[in-house]
Amino acid sequence: MIDEAAAAHPVVIAMRQESTSWLSAAYIVLNELTVEVLPDRVVHACRFLRRMHQFERVSTITAVDRYPAEPRFELVYHLHSLAHNQRIRVKTRVGGESPSLESVTSVWAGANWYEREVFDLFGIEFKNHPDLTRILMPEDWQGHPLRKDFPIHGHRYDYMEPEGGSAQ
Amino acid sequence: MSEVPTLEAPVVADLRQVLEAPPETRPRTMVLNMGPQHPSTHGVLRIVLELDGEHVVHARPDIGFLHTGIEKQCENLTYQQAVTLTDRVDYLANMSNNLCYVLAVEKLLQLEVPPRAEWMRVMLVELTRLNSHLVWLGTHAMDVGAMTMFFYCMREREDLLRIFEMFSGQRMMTSYIRIGGLALDAPRGWEQAVGRFMQTFPSRVDEYEDLLKKNPIWMNRIIGVGELDVAELVDLGVTGPMLRAAGIKTDARKDAPYSGYEKFDFEVPTFTENDVYARYRVRIEEMRESIKIINQARAGMPGGAFQADAPKVVLPEREKMKTQMEALIYHFKIVTEGFRVPAGEVYQVIESPRGELGYYVVSDGTSKPLRVHMRTPSFGNLQALARLIQGKLIADVIAILGSMDFVLGDVDR
């Protein structure tokens, strides 16, 4: 599904020329260009965008949990081109029991902490990430707080017990 | 350029690993656990430093001590209620966070705010920038050892906080900028209060420059310290004054004007030295530019309404509520349930004092956001820390930490 405005956008045109398979959707809503790619092509798409369109920095990487739906996680990459003063949103969907996809740290070193944050809060695993550990939550935390099935008030945490009382 | 070195080299630096090793195999380096309680980490940042003498061999920042789950909490509040949480993200640039979130939601609602609200927002956000830069200047100077500077900066900040209190009733957690406009109309006498401050402040900035720039010890401590290749800085996601000090002219106020910034005349100061001193100069010049913007906003402040004419979003006036049935119904709806926001997603970027501040708001059509993600500048900037301080002396580590101007609330959210 590629809408008219997006089809005319130079980035989308170039991406479609490069490969026909990776764009599953592209649209412009509220003046923001979004391209959706398949999860196994994210790294290629990102590398392409960086090389060909000078999206030299990744502004942020995050995820959205659309819980009952499947695949439940929407991974969102916001890219920024300083040279063209342009922003683009790259989206992909992953789901399943243990969601995972390729890390983009090989494209931008700055993706490191954002991916760790997504791993920490959503439990999405990034393959080939140099240091995939929890970043915001304690190391021994159980569960992933930003998932919709994680209770809003968290779990009861017993601070007195040295072991076993880490969470839940 | 994609073959940049990985951010964190093989992990040596957990205290336990090193201490439990037998003495013969113990590395000659010393592991120093800097923070989370340390005067110069500006909050609860922990940096595990591996030292060879006083040189940093390897650094690993450890964050999350101030994680309060604001993003999760936002999902459980109505759109208007969530404004109060955005204050708490960056306690030195609360108005900027208010503004960014509010702009994002307004974009989803496709709501136009009246010009008075826009101009007032610009003025307050620039005052916030002054506030943040003042605190930065004071603490940075104190890190380097110039104790007096801190008190001078706090003196001016006190005036600023009084102004904020005058507007919102709160010194720090203002929540003054609301969806649809402002919380209240500007208080009586705000022009005099801001005017008085603006009269003295420019000379104070000069005074700071005199105090610091004419001090050879201070200059020696910061010139040529904390340099990193520009490409690497961009790659690591550094934004704001740190990037402008490296010669890249990027500023959301110019690149993607919001809230009517295109109507103001100001410059984006950049320097190319890319050291701590350049960062200092960028921030000092930014203070001067902010003064210009505030003066323009003050001089040309439009009259009229301070809230949008959108009865479904903005609470009705007290008077109308008591006389009109419709207004009463809207009031009841907004207070009990909140307003519905059309489904969609938006990524709003503004220039906070620390750099690129982005709010990614996803709505599923209900009155509570599905997801609010905060792209905070401190988080992005802090990623460069390990690279910036590698191979430096401990004293330089302090100077560089100071120059990065991060707020731990902003990092951990």
Added chain:
Amino acid sequence: MLPFVQGGVPISWYLILSAILFAIGASGFLIRRNIITVFMCIELMLNAVNLSFVTFSYMWRQVDGHIITFFVMVVAAAEAAVGLAIILTIFKNRGTLQIDRINSLKN
């Protein structure tokens, strides 16, 4: 009691003190295994010798003994500088200060 308060100290006592200190230093030199401690024992022996020089100087009412003491101090300072530099290098290379373990010329 009175002579004890008012009388002088026989000069030989100083020399015996010097001998005792020297003997302690020598024994420490033999029984200690840490290079730095061994080094300090050498300093102790030098000090003991210095005491006897100053005592002899007093005995003959001449300052020459002081001069020799002075030279010993200078030599000790030079020795400490070089010796400690060597110890530092040894420790960095071998990771130990135990004198028995530093028994090979080449690693």
Added chain:
Amino acid sequence: MDFFLLTIVKAAIIAFIFLTTLAYLQLLERKVIAHIQRRPGPYRVGPHGFLQPLADVIKLITKEDVVPPHVNRTFYILAPFFAVFFALIPICLIPFGPQVEIFGITTLMQLTDLPVGLVMVLAIGSIGIYGIALGGWASNNKYSLLGSLRSSAQMVSYELALTIAIATPLLLANTLSLQEITQAQSGFYFGFLPRWHIFQMPWPQIFSFIIFVIAAFAETNRLPFDMPEAENELIGGFHTEYSSMKFAGFFMAEYAGIVTICSIGTVLFLGGYNPLFPPELGSNFVPAFLFLGGAAILFFHALQAERWRDKITFPLFGVVFLGIAAIFAVPMLWPYLLPVFWFVMKAGVLIFLFIWVRGTLPRFRYDQLMAFAWKFLFPIALINLIITSGLVAVVS
């Protein structure tokens, strides 16, 4: 036994005055820095905080004496005593005045005058490092260890420049006794210029004095050379793990060090207890007029005081000042009071300089500090020494 009795009395007087001075020096520092930073400083305990030192002492004594479990107990407890002990001793060699006759006893206004007094002061000062070094090491804390390593290296480096800076006035005075050094600086050129070493022909010792002051900052670990403490880098450096009276020990040692080094500077370069200008020009009336002026200012402020208690305390202090002025106006007491007054004034100016600098300057970086000592101070001191010795040889 007269000698012993006299010494004990003098020691008691000096110890009492010195310890009180240390307590109030700390108040003075806080007040002066507060005013540099445009804030009032301590003012709650007593009028304008005058009883603050007392409150501090009570607080420090009654605080729990924590000994962390991971420290090396012996040296941890020993270190502050080392520091205080060696910081307090040198004051017994400082001459506050010439020989005077009081109640029929002739004595020096000084506890004891050794023929090698100055070298003794240096010797005791050089042992003073151990307090800091041991404290840092025994704390078994990495910040402390870094602090004491820095302090050892720093003190050894700056001691060199300090010693050479001290050597030049000795060439002029030709003695090591502090009393004789002071006496060598009495008299005036052209009837008004004092023959202090910083003015003395053939080669005024101004450079030497400046080097001395700079090295003194480093020796006492004061900003801009407070590497061992550097609270922004090393939290508290060597005294991070110390609390209550043991911390107070280090604290006191620091201030005692300042007083000592300022006194030495006064004796070596500023003419000790010799007056600023000759009595013929009226120098004997200076203290009386000074305190009179102080009293006048206090009375003036009392008239327009804003707080009601200032209306009481200002005149009260004014009366005290008037009383002191009256004491200084009695010519009979001049031989005893004037030398002490001049000495305290000069040392006080130097101490004020220490405080002023702390309120103004940032901290050096460690390598800059070392480079400054070895590449700048040391060569200049050496050149100054060569020039001075050459000129002294030529003139004599």
Added chain:
Amino acid sequence: MDVFLFFLFAAIAVGCAVNLVLQTHPISSAISLIGVMVSLAALYLLLGAEFIAAAQVIVYAGAIMVLFIFVIMLLNTGSEETEPVNALSRFLGLPLLLVMVGLLSVVMLDVAPPSQEVRFGSFTGGGAADVGLLLFTKYLLPFEATSVLILIAILGAVVLAMREVD
């Protein structure tokens, strides 16, 4: 008074020296050595060697020992490991030490005339002026030689440290 002071400082010196040898941690040994040096300085004062006493404190206690402590803290190796000693040295060590002290004492008693006594103040030739005068006249050549020695020592230390950097 002389006897009292002598015994006081001699006791401190011997006690510290024994402690130096018996302590296993180098820092304790170093502090003991400082104690020995300071009490020896006091004894020098009793012997009328004022300048040497001051120099002893400045050079030995103030500089050399600071260097030692600096190195010990820098390496921070902890206590020395005790190793088994063979029976012969364990049982013969102390007696042999005492024999050695005894022999030395006999020689010393022989050398020193028993009649001569040390009294504080009876010899005042140890001031800075006297030492300096002799140093720059009679001992000028050795003095210059020591300065060259010091220079070489500094260079040597620097070279060793430089090699360490590589």
